[in-house]
Amino acid sequence: MAICSYLPDLLCKFPAIDETTIRMARKSVDDGFKGLVRSYVNAIDALVQPLQWFLNYLEKLFVSSPWIIILAVMVAIVYYGSRDIRITIGTVISMLLIGFVGLWNDTMVTLAMVTVCTLIAIVVGIPIGIIMARSERAQSIINPILDVMQTMPSFVYLIPVVMIFGIGKVPGLIAVVIYAVPPMIRLTNLGIRLVDKEVLEAADAFGSSPWQRLKNVQMPLALPTIMAGINQTIMMSLAMVVVASMVGVGGLGRNVLQAINNQFFTVGFFNGFALVAIAIIFDRTSQAYGKRLQKHSEVIHG
Amino acid sequence: MASHAIEVKNLYKIFGPRGRDFVDQVKAGLGKTELNEKHGHVLGLQDINISMPAGGVMVVMGLSGSGKSTLIRHINRLIDPTAGEVLYDGVDVCKMNENDLREFRRHKTAMVFQKFALLPHRTIIENTVYGLEIQGVPMDESRKRAQGWIERVGLKGFENHYPNQLSGGMQQRVGLARALTNDADILLMDEAYSALDPLIRVDMQTVLLDLQKELKKTVVFITHDLDEALRLGDKIAILRDGKVIQQGTGQEIVLKPADEYITAFVKEVNRGRVINVETIMKPLSGNPEGVAVVVGTVLESAARMMTLANHNVAHVVDANGRAVGSIDLGTIISAMVTPISHEKIQQAAE
Numbered sequence: 001m002a003i004c005s006y007l008p009d010l011l012c013k014f015p016a017i018d019e020t021t022i023r024m025a026r027k028s029v030d031d032g033f034k035g036l037v038r039s040y041v042n043a044i045d046a047l048v049q050p051l052q053w054f055l056n057y058l059e060k061l062f063v064s065s066p067w068i069i070i071l072a073v074m075v076a077i078v079y080y081g082s083r084d085i086r087i088t089i090g091t092v093i094s095m096l097l098i099g100f101v102g103l104w105n106d107t108m109v110t111l112a113m114v115t116v117c118t119l120i121a122i123v124v125g126i127p128i129g130i131i132m133a134r135s136e137r138a139q140s141i142i143n144p145i146l147d148v149m150q151t152m153p154s155f156v157y158l159i160p161v162v163m164i165f166g167i168g169k170v171p172g173l174i175a176v177v178i179y180a181v182p183p184m185i186r187l188t189n190l191g192i193r194l195v196d197k198e199v200l201e202a203a204d205a206f207g208s209s210p211w212q213r214l215k216n217v218q219m220p221l222a223l224p225t226i227m228a229g230i231n232q233t234i235m236m237s238l239a240m241v242v243v244a245s246m247v248g249v250g251g252l253g254r255n256v257l258q259a260i261n262n263q264f265f266t267v268g269f270f271n272g273f274a275l276v277a278i279a280i281i282f283d284r285t286s287q288a289y290g291k292r293l294q295k296h297s298e299v300i301h302g
Numbered sequence: 303m304a305s306h307a308i309e310v311k312n313l314y315k316i317f318g319p320r321g322r323d324f325v326d327q328v329k330a331g332l333g334k335t336e337l338n339e340k341h342g343h344v345l346g347l348q349d350i351n352i353s354m355p356a357g358g359v360m361v362v363m364g365l366s367g368s369g370k371s372t373l374i375r376h377i378n379r380l381i382d383p384t385a386g387e388v389l390y391d392g393v394d395v396c397k398m399n400e401n402d403l404r405e406f407r408r409h410k411t412a413m414v415f416q417k418f419a420l421l422p423h424r425t426i427i428e429n430t431v432y433g434l435e436i437q438g439v440p441m442d443e444s445r446k447r448a449q450g451w452i453e454r455v456g457l458k459g460f461e462n463h464y465p466n467q468l469s470g471g472m473q474q475r476v477g478l479a480r481a482l483t484n485d486a487d488i489l490l491m492d493e494a495y496s497a498l499d500p501l502i503r504v505d506m507q508t509v510l511l512d513l514q515k516e517l518k519k520t521v522v523f524i525t526h527d528l529d530e531a532l533r534l535g536d537k538i539a540i541l542r543d544g545k546v547i548q549q550g551t552g553q554e555i556v557l558k559p560a561d562e563y564i565t566a567f568v569k570e571v572n573r574g575r576v577i578n579v580e581t582i583m584k585p586l587s588g589n590p591e592g593v594a595v596v597v598g599t600v601l602e603s604a605a606r607m608m609t610l611a612n613h614n615v616a617h618v619v620d621a622n623g624r625a626v627g628s629i630d631l632g633t634i635i636s637a638m639v640t641p642i643s644h645e646k647i648q649q650a651a652e
Contacts (some may be wrong), residue, residue: 198417199419199422201380201415202413202419202420203432204380204407205380205411205413205490206407206408206432206484207405207409207433207436207437208436209404216421216432216435296424296464
């Protein structure tokens with residue numbers, strides 16, 4: 001650029017750290033990290049072992065049970081949750097279609113994965129959300145972390161996850177949970193913060209302990225919002241299991257990945273639609289259930 | 303259970319992060335506006351001294367922003383005072399630790415709220431047992447007790463409805479039943495009836511007065527309505543800008559308003575329903591004439607009795623039937639109309 005001849009060199013070309021220093025820094029961070037992981041490899045394995053067992057157990061249960069039983073259980077859950085015959089029929093039809101195109105087993109693997117991820121996200125997310133709602137300081141610390149978790153491209157944090165936990169189902173599971181837990185935390189926090197101040201004051205006036213206040217007032221009144229969080233978490237888990245197939249998670253996601261690599265148009269779409277079908281089933285059921293929880297607020301005295 | 307009085311002594315509340323630092327300045331005469339302008343703190347209450355009668359209804363009256371809701375929240379310490387004491391049974395509520403305070407709230411106080419503050423996800427009976435539930439009373443017993451109060455406030459048959467299914471008046475009956483089920487000595491009512499329409503309000507006042515005749519609780523009632531205050535209150539305190547400007551019985555306030563502010567209020571009051579016959583009677587001269595009117599009768603009732611009996615004069619008798627004074631219709635009428643001095647003040651104010 002011509003303008004550079006008038007400017008000092010420093011202002012024209014960005015004074016970046018030179019390549020060797022960067023390379024050195026990179027190498028030492030990477031090596032240090034690897035070394036750290038290597039020295040704690042046993043502890044890390046022991047820590048995630050229960051997850052592995054749980055996941056394997058559920059996967060085996062889903063895959064090895066006769067399809068008719070799985071379908072019956074699903075229909076029961078969907079009907080109990082939604083009390084809606086249309087959603088139930090839709091579930092039956094989509095599950096049968098999935099079976100016909102030969103994706104039953106893969107779907108079961110994905111289902112097991114999503115179930116475990118959602119449960120972990122709930123177990124981890126709700127307490128963190130409660131802590132956030134109780135303290136402004138906790139909120140100011142946790143919020144930026146959630147921002148990072150939500151905006152960081154999911155491929156990027158697959159790297160440290162793989163470095164720490166290796167390749168396999170459990171690292172995939174952890175990646176999915178990291179991706180799916182923020183809405184759970186945020187909406188729990190929001191739900192509790194939105195609880196009517198007057199009602200809280202009444203709970204205090206009658207001498208509730210903090211635990212009684214949480215159990216009797218805050219959680220029940222925040223439940224619709226928390227249910228929305230669970231719904232979001234399920235949807236995000238389903239989206240992320242496809243990405244997580246890159247680190248060794250099986251199921252529908254792996255088929256999609258293979259279809260991309262080999263340009264299998266039909267396989268890709270079948271698996272894609274199977275994921276969409278599961279997503280819609282989960283979404284409609286959990287939303288209908290959430291709505292049913294609010295039945296008490298529907299009938300307003302005119 | 304014998305009721306105890308509540309003593310509020312030298313109570314100050316300054317809202318803001320450094321409220322405590324300004325107490326001395328406020329004591330030395332720093333005003334509400336100055337405090338807000340110079341230091342950004344809000345003066346909520348200043349130098350409140352009220353002795354609330356045991357087993358009676360204490361009404362705290364004031365317009366919005368006068369600090370009345372702040373004051374009632376000091377009694378069960380939903381708000382911490384900046385300085386001063388709230389004594390109940392010789393114990394300063396403001397010095398209780400967390401556990402004692404919780405026990406005090408559970409067993410000694412119950413509160414009714416302006417916006418009802420019912421739990422929307424619980425049915426009426428589940429709302430009513432709330433106080434007992436957190437005390438740990440067994441479900442069977444608390445439901446039985448709650449059922450009794452639900453019936454007393456006239457909500458039998460609505461036990462399994464949700465609050466949203468009831469009208470405002472009915473919801474406040476639930477609020478009242480919830481407070482009464484707690485069986486606490488102190489009943490705090492924070493503008494409990496202000497959100498109700500006038501007919502239902504009068505109805506609920508009657509419910510409270512009827513219950514109070516038998517329960518004899520120490521009731522603290524907050525209102526912005528002088529008629530309500532005069533109807534319910536054994537003692538009334540009037541608050542303005544966080545200060546008590548007058549306290550006394552309804553009659554004292556109506557007959558001797560402390561300043562122009564109260565005079566303007568009192569002007570609209572139906573005096574015939576506030577002033578008692580013994581306040582205006584003359585000493586008995588000669589034999590008792592006309593109908594006998596018992597001490598404590600309000601002028602309106604006395605006038606009605608006299609006109610029905612077609613007498614222009616009446617004599618006042620005490621509880622034992624002994625004649626203590628005499629009155630005539632003329633005196634009653636002149637006492638019932640607003641004195642001219644009050645009208646003048648009103649006109650000057652306008």
